[in-house]
Structure formats: C-alpha cells, structure tokens
Amino acid sequence: MDKSKLSQASIAAQALGWVDPITKAVTPAIHPSSTYIRDPDNQYTSGRIYARDNNPSFDQVEAVLAALEGAAGAAVFASGMAAATAVFLSLSPGDHVVAPTVMYWSLRNWLLTEATRWGLKVELVETSDIAAVRAALRPGETKLVWLETPSNPMWTVTDIAAVAEAAHAAGARVAVDSTVATPVLTRPLALGADLVMHSATKYLNGHSDVIAGALATARDDEQWQRIKRIRAQLGGILGPFESWLLLRGMRTLVPRVRQASASAMAIAEHFHGHPLVSAVLYPGLPSADGHAIAARQMQGGFGGMLSIRVKAGAAAAIGTAARVELWKRATSLGGVESLIEHRSSIEGPTSPVPDDLLRLSAGIEDPSELIADLEQALKAATA
Known part of the structure; x- marks a missing residue:
C-alpha cells in the first residue's frame, strides 16, 4: 500500500501510523523534559538542545497536520493568537497588510491596536469582494493578505484562489485562517495560499480541553524559518501534555x-x-x-x-x-x-x-x- 496516498480519514485516525520504536506503543509518550544531554564531544547529535526550540512532543502532531494540509511543514503554538501574530511579526515595520473587515475578533483588535503601534499598515476590506481586494493591494508595499473563510461570525466565503492570484501578482503572500473549514473541507495551500492558520483549540482538538494554535506552510523558506524563530524567541510554544491532547483530538477530526x-x-x-x-x-x-x-x-x-x-x-x-x-x-x-x-x-x-x-x-x-x-x-x- 502506498501510504502517501492515504485518505485524510486514515491519516488522522492512525496519526500517520507512527509506532514508538522502543515500546511499540501506538500512542506516543509525553516528553516533559526541558533540556537534552550534550555529547562528550560537545555536539548535539540528537538534534535537540532545549525544549523551547524543539520538543519531541511536537513532532507527530506537526507531521499529521502537514500531511492533512498537504504542507511542506507545520508548527504548533501556545494558542491560535500566538500562531496568527507570529505571521504578522515576521513582517517588517512599514509593511502593508490586508485583512477582512469581519474576522476573529481578538486578531482584528490586535491588528488595529498593537500591530499598528508596531508599524504595520493595516487595511480592512471585505475580502469576499475580489474587486475590493484588488483595489486595496499596493504592489511592492503589500506583503500579506490575511483571509478567514468562512469568516466569523457572518460566515461569508472568500475565493482563496482568486485572492492568491491577485496577491501574488502584487508581490504579497496569502495566509488563510482555516479554523472553521479545517483541512477536512478546504486545503488552502492547494488553492494557492502560502500559509494556513488554525486555532487548534477548536476543531483540530475538538474536545474543549486544550488552548493551542498551528500554522502550516506551502514552502520551507526564509519566512517560515523566521516564524519558527519567533515562536522560540517569544516563547509561544505548546506544552508537551497539550501537544499530546491535540494529537489525541485530531485522530477523530x-x-x-x-x-x-x-x-x-x-x-x-x-x-x-x-x-x-x-x-x-x-x-x-x-x-x-x-x-x-x-x-x-x-x-x-x-x-x-x-x-x-x-x-x-x-x-x-x-x-x-x-x-x-x-x-x-x-x-x-x-x-x-x-x-x-x-x-x-x-x-x-x-x-x-x-x-x-x-x-x-x-x-x-x-x-x-x-x-x-x-x-x-x-x-x-x-x-
């Protein structure tokens, strides 16, 4: 069987079929350690130095999300807001961003207060109107178009492919809050988006017992590495037990x-x-x-x-x-x-x-x- 062609239902239910190599357990262990042993020759051949940068509890849940989204990589965060703001913080002061008029309230409020104080130029438009999006784009200045579809709580729908085409022509990237659609219903990267965000607290976990966020990327490029550095440097990481709970929830997604x-x-x-x-x-x-x-x-x-x-x-x-x-x-x-x-x-x-x-x-x-x-x-x- 070609496991690369498995359905989303099988990928999620078996969490990619990973088995613990030592115990042969089908459920992963929780790794609470904050630090890792350095080799006698002063190297880290394990690839791990400190849990804020890289905790083995992230590995499987990120791999499953990347597989579900058809992504080059994924990263889990302490919350949906931590994931979303990391994307905007990966930009530079003076960059212009376009976002929906009606969207997740906490992120909207952050964009209009803290993000503008930091120096981003934020413009809110009705993103379901492709003409309005095109009119808002500033070639060479607009660096990100943020979409949420269906949008919370009016549930309007934005044409991801049409926005991605227009944004890319203007030199901007597209990030999609796909919390509501989930990869079960929509795969934004396949429609031309560059990043996908989830408030993993919601459908990915599905049991109202975890606060978590996640990003998935179309490419493992410099911006993606910058986003991951922001996660580590600002400390917006998911705890090992929360990572375990998130993976548990994703099995029934x-x-x-x-x-x-x-x-x-x-x-x-x-x-x-x-x-x-x-x-x-x-x-x-x-x-x-x-x-x-x-x-x-x-x-x-x-x-x-x-x-x-x-x-x-x-x-x-x-x-x-x-x-x-x-x-x-x-x-x-x-x-x-x-x-x-x-x-x-x-x-x-x-x-x-x-x-x-x-x-x-x-x-x-x-x-x-x-x-x-x-x-x-x-x-x-x-x-």
Missing part, C-alpha cells in the same frame, strides 16, 4: 467535522424562512452569498458553524440563549458539544456584528434534538 457539518446544514435548513428568524447565515444554503464559491472550494460539507438573526431583536436573541437546555452558552467553537453565543456582547460596542445575531457551533449531538431545543428557546424568548 474527520468524523467530527463531517457530523458537525451535517448537523449545521440540518439546523440551517430548518430555520431558513422561520417566522421568528430574519436570516440564517450559512454557506451551505443555496441562497447564501458565496455559496457557489463555497461549493467549489469546500469539499464534503460547509462546516459546523452558522448564525441566526432573531427577528425580534437583541433582547430576544439574548433571551433565546438564556433559555436553551441542550446547547451550552459559552465562547468558543468546534467542540463535540454544541455552543450558542450572543456574539456582539462579547465583542463590545465597536463590534461590526449585528446585535440580533446568535452564533451557533453545532457539535455531534442528535441534530433533531438541537433543533427542538433552539425552537423552544426562540418561542419562549419571543412570546
């Missing part, structure tokens, strides 16, 4: 994402046109803006995330979240349990998110029960 996607589609179809709902935001609906692009670049589903806008307004949306019994009122996404959140309350008064919007992360429960719970909560909140 494919069936979890497929189930969550199927449940989200069922929920979206049920509430589309519902008398108490003014809009369902989900790229899997044929009526959704960007559906045709999503159908082209997302294979096997449209993800487990969707949002609904409650017709009666903000108070009714908050009241709906207060009355659910099966859904969990909590920040985050991508876990086995379904989560509901009034997003604009979290983001604050400068949030671009409508205040009647509820963000939903479909887990792996029975979708009919999730629908029934949300139905009763909506009715009670708007009675």
Whole structure:
C-alpha cells in the first residue's frame, strides 16, 4: 500500500501510523523534559538542545497536520493568537497588510491596536469582494493578505484562489485562517495560499480541553524559518501534555467535522424562512452569498458553524440563549458539544456584528434534538 496516498480519514485516525520504536506503543509518550544531554564531544547529535526550540512532543502532531494540509511543514503554538501574530511579526515595520473587515475578533483588535503601534499598515476590506481586494493591494508595499473563510461570525466565503492570484501578482503572500473549514473541507495551500492558520483549540482538538494554535506552510523558506524563530524567541510554544491532547483530538477530526457539518446544514435548513428568524447565515444554503464559491472550494460539507438573526431583536436573541437546555452558552467553537453565543456582547460596542445575531457551533449531538431545543428557546424568548 502506498501510504502517501492515504485518505485524510486514515491519516488522522492512525496519526500517520507512527509506532514508538522502543515500546511499540501506538500512542506516543509525553516528553516533559526541558533540556537534552550534550555529547562528550560537545555536539548535539540528537538534534535537540532545549525544549523551547524543539520538543519531541511536537513532532507527530506537526507531521499529521502537514500531511492533512498537504504542507511542506507545520508548527504548533501556545494558542491560535500566538500562531496568527507570529505571521504578522515576521513582517517588517512599514509593511502593508490586508485583512477582512469581519474576522476573529481578538486578531482584528490586535491588528488595529498593537500591530499598528508596531508599524504595520493595516487595511480592512471585505475580502469576499475580489474587486475590493484588488483595489486595496499596493504592489511592492503589500506583503500579506490575511483571509478567514468562512469568516466569523457572518460566515461569508472568500475565493482563496482568486485572492492568491491577485496577491501574488502584487508581490504579497496569502495566509488563510482555516479554523472553521479545517483541512477536512478546504486545503488552502492547494488553492494557492502560502500559509494556513488554525486555532487548534477548536476543531483540530475538538474536545474543549486544550488552548493551542498551528500554522502550516506551502514552502520551507526564509519566512517560515523566521516564524519558527519567533515562536522560540517569544516563547509561544505548546506544552508537551497539550501537544499530546491535540494529537489525541485530531485522530477523530474527520468524523467530527463531517457530523458537525451535517448537523449545521440540518439546523440551517430548518430555520431558513422561520417566522421568528430574519436570516440564517450559512454557506451551505443555496441562497447564501458565496455559496457557489463555497461549493467549489469546500469539499464534503460547509462546516459546523452558522448564525441566526432573531427577528425580534437583541433582547430576544439574548433571551433565546438564556433559555436553551441542550446547547451550552459559552465562547468558543468546534467542540463535540454544541455552543450558542450572543456574539456582539462579547465583542463590545465597536463590534461590526449585528446585535440580533446568535452564533451557533453545532457539535455531534442528535441534530433533531438541537433543533427542538433552539425552537423552544426562540418561542419562549419571543412570546
């Protein structure tokens, strides 16, 4: 069997089939050591010097992610924010970057505050509008276009291939936050992206018990090495136990994402046109803006995330979240349990998110029960 041609399901489930060479264990050991022995001749033939630079607990999880993404390499970080900011910190003061108007709130806030203070020129545009992206590009000055697709929490879809073509022509690289799509549904590197970022806390781990981030690269080049140096120098590394938990979660990535996607589609179809709902935001609906692009670049589903806008307004949306019994009122996404959140309350008064919007992360429960719970909560909140 040619293992290089294995499906993503087999790669993830067997974690590339690695076996401990000493114990023959199918589950890797946890390596908590912070330092490694130097040889008598003053060399490090083991290749390891200090755990902040290179911990053996990273090896397998990074290899699995690289295989799933079709990447030249991968690196795990202490959080999604640590991974994302490492990409921007690998640029130089004065560089121009383009990012989405609506995106993961913490990164958006960091870009508009700390990144600009450091000297980056940040321009936010609606990246699902390729004309707007082209207009924002400054040949020779724009160094990075950051995409998030589907975008959180409006779930708009950006044409990765079209943006990559335009960005590369202007001399810029493209990085894609693919947390929601995961490599199960979208492989941005195959569409022309240069980097892929994951908040690995979410779908990659899938059990709400790890804070982690990850990057994957199309090329092992100087920028990639600079990003890895930033990880080591700033200390944004993942702990050995967290690395082990992340790998444990990734083994079930494919069936979890497929189930969550199927449940989200069922929920979206049920509430589309519902008398108490003014809009369902989900790229899997044929009526959704960007559906045709999503159908082209997302294979096997449209993800487990969707949002609904409650017709009666903000108070009714908050009241709906207060009355659910099966859904969990909590920040985050991508876990086995379904989560509901009034997003604009979290983001604050400068949030671009409508205040009647509820963000939903479909887990792996029975979708009919999730629908029934949300139905009763909506009715009670708007009675």
